[in-house]
Amino acid sequence: MTERNARRGGRPGAPERADTDQVRRQNRSLVLSTVRRRAPIARVDLGTATRLSPATITAITADLISEGLISAVTVEHAPRAPEADGEPPAPSVRGRPRILLQLNAEVAYVLAVKVAFNKIVLVVADYEGTVIARREESPPTLRETRASFPRLLVALIHDFLAAEKVPLRRVAEIGIAAQGFVDQNTGSVVWSPAFSERDIELVRPVRRAFGIPCFITNDANMIAQALHWADPVVYGGTFAVIFVDYGVGLGLFVGDKLHAGADGSAAEIGHMNHIPGGPLCRCGRRGCLEAFVADYAIWREASAMSPDTDPADARPSAADLLALEAAAKAGDARIAGIYHDAGRALGYGIARLMALVNPGRIVFTGASTRAFPLIEAAMHEGIADALVEDLRRNTIFQTLPWDQDMIITGLIADALARLDSEVFAATDITRRTEIELPREERA
Structure with a gap:
């Protein structure tokens, strides 16, 4: 037992193991987020962008490929990716084909929901962030009550996913952006100009209906998130x-x-x-x-x-x-x-x-x-x-000119960043033959 562990009364090696796991998790998250922003990207360029060692890049990308999170594609004389500091890419050199890495778009989907006055927008995006399905509904939101609106939202989500043939097992997270004041602790819209009633709980009913993690946020927050995602x-x-x-x-x-x-x-x-x-x-x-x-x-x-x-x-x-x-x-x-x-x-x-x-x-x-x-x-x-x-x-x-999709883009970016850092960065999923998405107890 090390002196530090002896003082803490822990078992030999426990803190060191925890530290190692944390570093691996951070490195995996960094690699995933970098591939997301710059794919397709070669391992050498990935190392330059992340400043991780070649050995670390090789080990992490091998794990991510075996887990199905990323894939390797062969490209003849592919141009190099831009440098991390924004400098132009170095000229490509003719020779053997380059192996480039990209995300596996089918690993997981996220569902983004924008709730506004007399409008609900539902969008499904894949793991690369590409929108694959979209629908807009125009319910008279001011007529909805604290009890009726959660039921309406659940029904709209269910009908949307069914109509678009989106497998529920592929949906990893549902994000809701609403006008007005939200309380993330209770998962509620505290006040919104879209509703005549206050304290409308949305997160818990959606979680219960679909067994999928759900979060709620303010719409303006997601505009900032979208801009940060586009150009950090x-x-x-x-x-x-x-x-x-x-x-x-x-x-x-x-x-x-x-x-x-x-x-x-x-x-x-x-x-x-x-x-x-x-x-x-x-x-x-x-x-x-x-x-x-x-x-x-x-x-x-x-x-x-x-x-x-x-x-x-x-x-x-x-x-x-x-x-x-x-x-x-x-x-x-x-x-x-x-x-x-x-x-x-x-x-x-x-x-x-x-x-x-x-x-x-x-x-x-x-x-x-x-x-x-x-x-x-x-x-x-x-x-x-x-x-x-x-x-x-x-x-x-x-x-900036107004783009209504900025709120949806922010929701998608927020959900995918959370998947990268909190779910797929975890080291305990290595060598699984199939990715398991987080699920919650359904009612």
């Missing part, structure tokens, strides 16, 4: 995504990790109070930032409605918003002033975010970013008024 260099470290549309959402990465808080409801910037006692927000409170910036807030003010008007009664159409934007751009001073005030309010909210977490990059997206030229100058005025220059000089601001 640009969208890495500490950065924020501000989603402006039917509401104002925030996805936040801190130290290269998604920050969801204690229960998944972190970063609700839209519901930070801007002016106490201000206009009515969809959450039922008054003066939230969203009540000054979201599309319904702009429309309510432009239509000369009372600030007490329920946001549900101030829902503009896409045509309504386009008309407002056109009027402001054409010189309508009143409408332009409304956008200016919204931009300034957003700037004050962003200044608080910058003071708290010091993001290196802030990205704006959502359908309302179409009107960003109308609010951008005022937003920067608000930031400058609320925050000293020293705390804002290094942050990069970026606007």
